[in-house]
Amino acid sequence: MIFINPKTDYAFKKIFGSSESTDILISFLNALIYEGNPTIEDLEIINPNLPPKVEGLKDTYLDVKAKLSDGTLVIIEMQVLNVQSFGKRVLYNAAKTYASQLRAGEGYRMLKPVIALTITDFEMFPNSANLISRFVYKEVKTNLTYPENDVDLVFVELPKFRKEEQQLETIADKWIYFMKYARSLTSVPETMDSIPEIHKAFEIANQAKLSREEVADLESREQSIYDQQGAIIKAAEEGREEGREEGREAGREEGQREKAIAIARQLLSRLDDETISQTTGLSLEDVRNLRGSNS
Template sequence: MIFINPKTDYAFKKIFGSSESKDILISFLNALIYEGNSTIEDLEIINPNLPPKLEGLKDSYLDVKAQLSDGTLVIIEMQVLNVQSFGKRVLYNAAKTYAFQLEAAQGYRLLKPVIALTITDFEMFANSEEFISRFVFKEVNKNFTYPENDLDLVFVELPKFTKGEEELETLADKWIYFMKNARSLTSIPEAMDSIPEIHEAFNIANQAKLSREEVADLDRREQFIYDQQGAIMKAALEAREQGIEQGIEQGIEQGIEQGIEQGIEQGMREQAIAIARQLLSRLDDETISQTTGLSLEDVRNLREAKLSRRESSGDS
């Protein structure tokens, strides 16, 4: 058996956000948000698109969105690339989902809690070894929870999960193992096959059930992600090395400590520019700006410079 990669956007939506995914999503959310308890008994999978209701407001798209039987909204996102300001985007989407519940003149009492579940294929919190982290509003000194604690951010960092098949104990372990390893498996692990919802998730992820066009499209999406990851890692490494070299050179003239600091700052900008140049042929200017932290003007200037070089080369 060959399984599609649940970390790609298409596969993630197909497994957790399709019309046949209700029981799968209930089990998945109970595992990752409620420690395997059957807290969620029912939910409705709804259109995750969040169109802007005000002119000029930034649009956003979530992988899967559901409403629980008590009205709580859950937004679920799978993120493969560690783009610039991703943490802010998670908070923005959660706050936007919370605010857009109300129509004009409706009272705040009608607001329902929002839970943002984010699964990342990279590490977000270097100061923690836990692979599941949860954030709520709390008082700084006394550590008590805000009375109307309606925003709940839950993160699952896949690289921090290192358990093997024989070490899987909890429902969360098994779902995270599925997310991280399904693509490389050739059969359903015995420890997971006894859970009906995970068995069905594997069933949906079975590549044999897809058309040739769907498989080809998935392969292209997956390769695109790998190419982006490779481009970013290569550019970051080269820029970091360049930044250190520049820091040492400036340190000779201005003092070691000051020179290294300035060189690293310059290297960070060079890193962002190097990454942006490699993404010009793949992404639009706004996405490149968000990914690298460069201004839109910087990205446009890079694109114009690239076009000018092409034209000059063509003329010659």
């Protein structure tokens, strides 16, 4: 068997956010957020319809969103590219989801908690050994939890997961193993197949059940991810050296900007303006002006 890559945007939503995925998503969230406890018993997937075919990765932020039975909103994102200010984007999306609940004239008591679950294919917190990290509002000195602690940020960093198939113990282990290795597997591991929701996830991910057009589109998306990763790494290496030369006589802040501009120049022929902006931290206007001056 060949399985589609759950780390690509369309495949991730097909597996976890489609109309047939409620039980899969409940198991997935209980495993990663609640340590495998059956805390979530029911949920509603918001906008479970898969989007139309999208070329490449441009403008394809296909978060999975769900509402739990107690009203809590959960937003789930799979992020492959380590773009500039990604942490700010996670916080912004969580805050926007929290604030957008209120309609005109409604009181703050109507606000329900928001959990932002982010799975990254890169190390978000290199100074921490934690595979799963959870951030909430707490008092700095006493560690007192804020009374209305309504926004939780949960991160799962796939590169920190190093267990082999025979070492899988918890359901969280098995879901993370699925996310990280499903694309390279040729059969469903026996230790995972006994869990109905994971079995079903593998069924949805079975490439044999997709049309030729779907397979071609997914392969194009996957290749686009690899191309962008390679372009960003190469541009960063070349841009850092160029930026060091240009910023050697400049101050620290200006030197950093020169590095960002140098990296952006290397990416102009490979990526769209929005992705370059996210990767380098430059504004869209800066990138467009840079593109204009290079044409």
